[in-house]
Amino acid sequence: MKAFKMFGIFLGVALFMFTIASVASAQTYDGLWWKVKASFDGVQISETGAVVDNNFKGSGTIYINTELITKTVDTTEITGYNFNTCTESLVKDEWITATSFIDLGNTYGGVTILDFFNTETDGIVIDNGESVFKLYPVLAVTIKSSSKASFATVTCSGDAAGPKPFFALVSCDLKGQTMTDKQIAKKVPAACLLQ
Secondary structure (H helix, E strand, O other), X not given: OHHHHHHXXXXXXXXXXXXXXXXXXOOOOOOOEEEEEEEEEEEEEOOOOOEEXXXXXXXXXXXXXXXXXXXXXXXXXXXXXXXXXXXXXXXXXXXXXXXXXXXXXXXXXXXXXXXXXXXXXXXXEEEOOOOEEEEEEEEEEEEOOOOOEEEEEEEEEEEEEOOOOOEEEEEXXXXXXXXXXXXXXXXXXXXXXXX
C-alpha cells in the first residue's frame, strides 16, 4: 500500500512539473509593448578611418512592439518575432520606426534567451534621423506572467552609420519591461502605435 501511495505522489509531482513546463514553453510575446532604456558607449570613426571620438556615448528610450509572425524565405517557412522599434529622432516629437526579425531558431530555453548576435539580420535597428544604429544583443527575459516580462542585456555590441558619426563601434545595454494597456495609452507616442 505504501509503495502504491508513493507511486501516486511521484505521478502527481511528475504531472504537475509537466503542466508547469508546458505553460512556460507556451509563453509568447506576441502583441506586447516594451519600454526600453538603451545606452551605448564606443568609438566614433571618420571617413578616412581616423578616430574622431574615443568617448562616443548616448542613451534614450525606445518603444518596442513584438509580434509573432511566420514568413517564407527561399520556400522555407520561418517563425519568429518582429521587433518593431520606435525611436525619437533628433527633431523633438518626431518618431522613427524600424523592424527587426529574430528567428525562433535563435532563441534558447523556450524564448527566455533572445540571441540577435548570431543572426543574419541587422539586429535591433534604431534610427534617430541622423544615424542608424544596429545593435546585436543577447537578451535574458524574465517571465512574470502571460502579459508581464522584463529583459536585460547579457552581452551587446553594435555599430552606427550616418553623416554624424560616419561610423562607430559601440558596446550597448538594453533594459526593457512590458507595458500595461494603461501605460501604452499614456506613454507610447501615436506615431509608434501606427506602425
